[in-house]
Amino acid sequence: MATSQSLVSTERLRPTVSLIIVALLFVFAPYILPPSIAADILVFSLFALAFDILFGHMGIVSFGHAAYFGLGAYGAALFLTYAKLPPTLLWLSILAGVLLAGGGAWVFGFLSLRRSGLYLALITLAFSQMVWFVMLKWTDVTGGENGLVNLPTLVFQIPGVFTVNMNSPILIYYFNFVVVFVAMILLYRLLYSPFGLIIRSIRDNEERVGFLGYNVQRYKLMAFIASGLFSGLAGALYCIYQRFVALHTLDWIMSGDVVLMTLIGGGGTYFGPILGAAIYIGIRDIISFYTAWWRIIVGVILVIVILFFRQGLWGMINTLRGR
Amino acid sequence: MAEFTLSSLLISLLNGVSFGMILALVAMGLALIWGLMEIANFAHGNFYALGAYFGYSTYMMTGNFFLALAVGFLGVALSGLVVEPVLLRRMYARPPIEGLLLMYGVLLIIFDLIEMTWGSVGIPFSIPKELASYIDIGVIEYPSYRIFQIAVTALLALGLWLFLRGTRIGLVIRAGVQDRQMVESLGVNVNNVFTLTFCLGVGIAGLAGVVSAPLFSLYPAMGNDILIKCFVVVILGGIGSFKGAVYSGLILGMASSISTIVWLPLADIVIYLFMAAFLLLKPGGLFGE
Numbered sequence A: 001m002a003t004s005q006s007l008v009s010t011e012r013l014r015p016t017v018s019l020i021i022v023a024l025l026f027v028f029a030p031y032i033l034p035p036s037i038a039a040d041i042l043v044f045s046l047f048a049l050a051f052d053i054l055f056g057h058m059g060i061v062s063f064g065h066a067a068y069f070g071l072g073a074y075g076a077a078l079f080l081t082y083a084k085l086p087p088t089l090l091w092l093s094i095l096a097g098v099l100l101a102g103g104g105a106w107v108f109g110f111l112s113l114r115r116s117g118l119y120l121a122l123i124t125l126a127f128s129q130m131v132w133f134v135m136l137k138w139t140d141v142t143g144g145e146n147g148l149v150n151l152p153t154l155v156f157q158i159p160g161v162f163t164v165n166m167n168s169p170i171l172i173y174y175f176n177f178v179v180v181f182v183a184m185i186l187l188y189r190l191l192y193s194p195f196g197l198i199i200r201s202i203r204d205n206e207e208r209v210g211f212l213g214y215n216v217q218r219y220k221l222m223a224f225i226a227s228g229l230f231s232g233l234a235g236a237l238y239c240i241y242q243r244f245v246a247l248h249t250l251d252w253i254m255s256g257d258v259v260l261m262t263l264i265g266g267g268g269t270y271f272g273p274i275l276g277a278a279i280y281i282g283i284r285d286i287i288s289f290y291t292a293w294w295r296i297i298v299g300v301i302l303v304i305v306i307l308f309f310r311q312g313l314w315g316m317i318n319t320l321r322g323r
Numbered sequence B: 001m002a003e004f005t006l007s008s009l010l011i012s013l014l015n016g017v018s019f020g021m022i023l024a025l026v027a028m029g030l031a032l033i034w035g036l037m038e039i040a041n042f043a044h045g046n047f048y049a050l051g052a053y054f055g056y057s058t059y060m061m062t063g064n065f066f067l068a069l070a071v072g073f074l075g076v077a078l079s080g081l082v083v084e085p086v087l088l089r090r091m092y093a094r095p096p097i098e099g100l101l102l103m104y105g106v107l108l109i110i111f112d113l114i115e116m117t118w119g120s121v122g123i124p125f126s127i128p129k130e131l132a133s134y135i136d137i138g139v140i141e142y143p144s145y146r147i148f149q150i151a152v153t154a155l156l157a158l159g160l161w162l163f164l165r166g167t168r169i170g171l172v173i174r175a176g177v178q179d180r181q182m183v184e185s186l187g188v189n190v191n192n193v194f195t196l197t198f199c200l201g202v203g204i205a206g207l208a209g210v211v212s213a214p215l216f217s218l219y220p221a222m223g224n225d226i227l228i229k230c231f232v233v234v235i236l237g238g239i240g241s242f243k244g245a246v247y248s249g250l251i252l253g254m255a256s257s258i259s260t261i262v263w264l265p266l267a268d269i270v271i272y273l274f275m276a277a278f279l280l281l282k283p284g285g286l287f288g289e
Helices: A004-032 A035-058 A066-082 A092-112 A117-137 A169-191 A194-204 A206-211 A216-242 A252-265 A271-290 A294-308 A312-320 B006-037 B044-062 B065-086 B096-118 B144-166 B168-178 B180-185 B190-216 B222-237 B242-262 B266-281
Strands: A155-158 A162-165 B134-136 B141-143
Touching: A004 A035, A004 A169, A004 A271, A035 A169, A035 A194, A035 A216, A035 A252, A035 A271, A066 A092, A066 A117, A066 A216, A066 A252, A092 A117, A092 A216, A092 B266, A117 A252, A117 B096, A117 B222, A117 B266, A169 A194, A169 A216, A194 A206, A194 A216, A206 A216, A252 A271, A252 A294, A252 A312, A252 B096, A271 A294, A271 A312, A294 B096, B006 B044, B006 B144, B006 B168, B006 B190, B006 B222, B006 B242, B044 B065, B044 B096, B044 B190, B044 B222, B065 B190, B096 B222, B134 B144, B141 B144, B144 B168, B144 B190, B144 B242, B168 B180, B168 B190, B180 B190, B190 B222, B222 B242, B222 B266, B242 B266
Parallel strands: none
Antiparallel strands: A155 A162, B134 B141
């Protein structure tokens, strides 16, 4: 073994190297995979990472995370539809989506964090269904079952220097890539900061963290809001890429999907959710190419993962590497 | 939108009881399974749907609605006999949330099995001929099928209550909800009790599915739609609480039904507003600890 000095520096370098590898994979993904799948993997990696703040790191299961993904998507779409702004300012729609999702997470998090465990999972689910019903029934504004379609494209401009009209899927993909990558770095900084340490301690022993003088409830709510904000960002980017938003973004199948992705990849491991999102979307896409019965196969995979591979793929890789 | 009169209010109240009893019946099994085994049975709604489809096929083949009720109950209870010993039993030693995720997998499987067998399009289930009339109950005329349904669900609830109160197995189940380990250490074979409770719980959901099929017709997602409402019932009523499931089922059924007079879209949302209000004011639920 080398000196402890160099050991520390390789330990520090490893996540940076891994992040760069992830970034490179995403840069080339649209040329390796069908572009629409690459775009889905990109957005859902972020969604799964955001979900994992609560699931893997803080140890609480929200079964209603579609609410924040969907609020992000609807926030962006409503802004694009109703804000009377010049095209160069339409990027603000992403901010609108993020803020709407963050606000939703604040309210729902405040209420559902009064309970824990199974109760919390079901309460979050119920709240996400409430949002679903509101978007379904408020037809005049949200388009009801049809959703909001034909959304305008974003335009980026520095006057006199350049103007880019985001009208091609590949342009939007790379725009989304930049945003997602910045968000991933932010999430990494957040999860491996003192804040991240505290929420992992809450997972391991909530009572003891309280005894140490931390306001556990407040940290939980902060983590919930952070998770909601990043989920909302993922939703907003999904809307920007799809150029429409529909009820499936709020469906509880979506909430289940993100649990599955995180579970398959391995919760609490940072790279696990990204891997899980890629595998899940890949599997679902391959299956649905051959058969309409993808649910039954996904269900069987879920049962097997829960019964035998609870730590997920990345967790297994870590175990095999002896860490 | 219905005109607001005394008779429309009365009809809403009765519809509330009718829907509330179905909610209560499905939620009872959910609450029992949750209380005894610490499993949030995510697939519970799909057992309800499965029962409805079993009942539909039986009714189509024989034309006998009572046979359909029996097959709905027995068919689903038997499928529980596969799920509990094979899959669920492995989850009792694990954190409860993993049981929930496992049952989510089972939900997806049952959902697709229903679509494979009966198709993805909704199927109307007409009210059995003998019950397709209206009964004059003084002030208004009310569909006799609804009265039949209220009676059947009420009898079932009563029967279940007597079973839990009056029999030895019921005693063991209630004791298990209180303290599972204690019952185990007294020498009771808990595994058998768990299997029985699971089969009974999902079987009753299956029966509730058959009873409600003529009211709401059949579609593959019918289980998902009722599931979340029943979870709210259990959250309000308190885990393992039989009484809580009945009361909060009725309260939510009525609230949902009466709110249709006020403003139609409210009916779908009022249940969640109730839940939010309870979490703020009484987080433990009606009969919670």
